[in-house]
Structure formats: C-alpha cells, structure tokens
Amino acid sequence: MEKSVKIQDMEIKYEIILRKVKYWRLEIKSGKLILITPPMFKDHEKIIEKNKKWIYRKFKEYESSVNEAKEKKLNFKRSEENFKEIIHEFVKKFSNELNVSVNRVYFRKMKSRWGSCSSKKNISINRYLIYLPENLIEYLVFHEVAHIVELNHSKKFWAIIYSKFPNYKDIEKELALYWFAVRETIIDNQ
Ligand SMILES: [Zn+2]
Numbered sequence: 001m002e003k004s005v006k007i008q009d010m011e012i013k014y015e016i017i018l019r020k021v022k023y024w025r026l027e028i029k030s031g032k033l034i035l036i037t038p039p040m041f042k043d044h045e046k047i048i049e050k051n052k053k054w055i056y057r058k059f060k061e062y063e064s065s066v067n068e069a070k071e072k073k074l075n076f077k078r079s080e081e082n083f084k085e086i087i088h089e090f091v092k093k094f095s096n097e098l099n100v101s102v103n104r105v106y107f108r109k110m111k112s113r114w115g116s117c118s119s120k121k122n123i124s125i126n127r128y129l130i131y132l133p134e135n136l137i138e139y140l141v142f143h144e145v146a147h148i149v150e151l152n153h154s155k156k157f158w159a160i161i162y163s164k165f166p167n168y169k170d171i172e173k174e175l176a177l178y179w180f181a182v183r184e185t186i187i188d189n190q
Contacts, residue, residue: 003044008056026055110126117144
C-alpha cells in the first residue's frame with residue numbers, strides 16, 4: 001500500500017511492506033520511503049510520526065545529492081575497447097604496486113556498486129564506469145585490487161587506500177554522486 005505524509009515542506013510518499021520480520025524498519029530506496037513491518041503490526045502511522053525528523057533529514061540529503069549529481073558530466077565518448085584497455089592497464093599497474101595477482105577481471109552491469117572483489121581474486125567492474133572521469137576509474141580499480149590484500153573494509157584496508165589516495169573520502173563521495181548521475185541519465189531511461 002502506498003501512503004503519503006507531509007513533513008514541513010515535503011510531501012513524502014511511502015510504501016508499507018508486510019513481511020515476516022521481528023521488528024519494523026524504515027528504508028529509503030531510490031528516493032522512496034519504505035516501511036517494512038511484521039504482518040500483524042498496525043501502528044504504521046505512529047512509526048512515521050515518531051521518525052519524522054530522521055525521514056526529513058534523509059530526504060533532504062537525497063534531494064541535495066540528486067541536485068549535485070546534475071552537475072556531473074558523463075563521458076559518452078569513450079569506446080568500450082578503450083574502457084577495457086584502461087581497466088586492464090590499471091589492474092596491471094596496481095597489482096604490481098601492491099604485489100598481488102588478480103585472477104580474472106569481469107565486466108558486468110551492476111545496479112548497486114561500482115566494483116567488487118571476490119576471495120578468489122576475481123575483480124568485477126561495473127560497465128557503467130565507462131561514463132566516469134578517468135581519475136575515478138583509476139581509484140576504483142585501485143580500491144578493488146587493494147581488496148585482494150584485505151578483503152574487508154577494515155582499518156588496514158583504508159590505510160592502504162589512504163597511502164595512495166589521501167583524499168579517498170572525497171573520491172568516494174564523487175563516486176556516489178556519479179552513481180546518481182548514471183542512474184538518472186542512463187539506467188532509468190533504459
Ligand atoms: Zn570496497
């Protein structure tokens with residue numbers, strides 16, 4: 001069921017999903033508020049009411065990210081071939097630097113992350129990365145290769161990232177903004 005609530009200047013639509021869960025929880029997915037509750041639960045409006053502040057803050061954050069993302073220019077000129085070449089070059093360079101070996105590199109269309117690395121030392125690269133500036137591609141590849149040294153986002157992992165990209169927090173933010181841009185311009189229009 002879809003309902004809506006007015007919080008200050010915002011009219012926020014939300015969906016209630018009944019699921020066999022122990023406790024209720026609120027989620028925001030692609031700019032939509034979702035309330036997941038156990039099937040017998042009845043106090044939906046109370047939860048929304050009690051969490052108005054949090055919901056409002058989250059939606060403001062989302063709104064400003066979407067606006068900031070509008071200024072991000074996607075690169076439509078890079079060829080698939082060139083893109084793969086860039087990736088492979090960076091993989092080679094960074095696996096040398098970090099003294100590790102990458103097993104395989106996969107290219108996939110992914111909807112929730114820019115890349116991933118498995119315990120089998122395989123790296124997956126999101127195909128949508130093709131539209132991003134080269135410095136972000138460079139960072140992403142380094143990030144995934146560093147996962148071969150340290151699989152989790154542990155302190156040790158971030159120390160490796162920091163040694164090469166002291167401004168990695170800004171880069172991660174950029175990547176998140178580009179994600180909005182790619183979603184708005186490409187994925188939602190497919
Ligand atoms: Zn990671």
